[in-house]
Amino acid sequence: MKVETLLxxxxxxxxxxxVAMRLDLAMVPALAREVEELGYDGLASGETKNDPFLPLxxxxxxxxxxxxxxxxxxxxxxxxxxxxMMAWDIQAMSKGRFVLGLGTQVKGHIERRYGVSxxxxxxxxxxYIGALRAVWDCWQNRKPLNFAGKYYNLSxxxxxxxxxxxxxxxxxxxxxxxxxxxxRLAGELCQGIRPHPxxxxxxxxxxMLPAVKQGxxxxxxxxxxxxxxxxxxxxxxxxxxxxxxxxRDVRSRVAFYASTRSYRAVFEHHGWGDLVQELHRYSVxxxxxxMPQRIDDQVLxxxxxxxxxxxxxxxxxxxxxxxxTGIEFGIPLQGPADREALAAAIRELHG
Numbered sequence: 001m002k003v004e005t006l007l008x009x010x011x012x013x014x015x016x017x018x019v020a021m022r023l024d025l026a027m028v029p030a031l032a033r034e035v036e037e038l039g040y041d042g043l044a045s046g047e048t049k050n051d052p053f054l055p056l057x058x059x060x061x062x063x064x065x066x067x068x069x070x071x072x073x074x075x076x077x078x079x080x081x082x083x084x085m086m087a088w089d090i091q092a093m094s095k096g097r098f099v100l101g102l103g104t105q106v107k108g109h110i111e112r113r114y115g116v117s118x119x120x121x122x123x124x125x126x127x128y129i130g131a132l133r134a135v136w137d138c139w140q141n142r143k144p145l146n147f148a149g150k151y152y153n154l155s156x157x158x159x160x161x162x163x164x165x166x167x168x169x170x171x172x173x174x175x176x177x178x179x180x181x182x183x184r185l186a187g188e189l190c191q192g193i194r195p196h197p198x199x200x201x202x203x204x205x206x207x208m209l210p211a212v213k214q215g216x217x218x219x220x221x222x223x224x225x226x227x228x229x230x231x232x233x234x235x236x237x238x239x240x241x242x243x244x245x246x247x248r249d250v251r252s253r254v255a256f257y258a259s260t261r262s263y264r265a266v267f268e269h270h271g272w273g274d275l276v277q278e279l280h281r282y283s284v285x286x287x288x289x290x291m292p293q294r295i296d297d298q299v300l301x302x303x304x305x306x307x308x309x310x311x312x313x314x315x316x317x318x319x320x321x322x323x324x325t326g327i328e329f330g331i332p333l334q335g336p337a338d339r340e341a342l343a344a345a346i347r348e349l350h351g
């Protein structure tokens with residue numbers, strides 16, 4: 001199993017507080033080098049408090065074998081040509097190690113945070129991917145740019161703005177996915193999916209992978225190199241006593257996701273649809289402190305992976321070994337012992 005880590009590395013636990021930290025870009029070259037030395041296969045960069053592309057460009061300067069993945073870049077606020085250019089640059093400077101992970105975000109964020117008009121995400125993302133590849137084809141194979149669709153129309157590429165061919169032009173595209181429609185699109189057009197942290201192995205196996213296969217069958221594609229890389233919710237610590245704080249963090253994270261109706265399909269698949277309705281009402285009423293109390297141990301243990309450092313790799317392999325080609329995983333590094341534990345866990349996940 002391939003193992004990736006998400007920036008920032010080794011700063012906070014994998015629970016709720018991880019999303020609260022802005023990455024210091026000046027630290028990225030050293031962090032990326034450390035990630036490679038630890039034995040990781042890939043480094044991922046998300047779009048929360050930092051641009052997702054800049055850290056990977058910096059990481060490319062100090063590494064030689066890591067895959068460098070946006071996990072994920074939000075597609076629609078950027079024109080396909082802008083995304084194509086950023087991906088082209090990082091692919092060239094990394095000598096073919098870049099992976100473009102794309103996500104759609106929900107309507108409220110697209111309209112009210114990014115200021116972009118909303119459209120049905122699956123149809124729009126299908127066009128977006130086609131437009132990206134039309135731009136890349138124009139640059140690499142010297143073909144006229146001619147992409148016409150409902151949402152994107154591209155027909156102008158003059159020499160001044162054409163970067164020309166690169167050595168590794170085939171940039172893999174992965175999609176963030178929860179629902180079956182996005183999985184079908186990935187199976188039809190892309191090289192992988194990145195299941196949301198809320199997606200359980202059961203949901204991946206019974207909903208997501210069959211949808212991927214349907215998409216591939218529609219396109220007449222084989223899936224032998226198709227990646228499935230979940231980023232599970234993990235509660236881990238060096239001792240059982242310290243683990244309890246991590247469990248509280250992750251229980252809060254599960255409660256937050258359960259209040260978001262976009263993820264309802266996962267909970268319904270496990271028979272917990274009423275929980276989503278209840279917690280969504282709690283969130284509207286701003287009853288944040290009460291929400292984690294509604295996540296019982298059965299829900300928590302089904303969604304999150306819980307264990308001490310010496311247990312966590314085996315538990316991840318047991319849960320995801322049959323449904324994933326890789327996994328996003330990390331533990332906080334607060335000293336040499338943590339670094340040794342992380343390196344040992346990576347070796348075990350590889351085995």
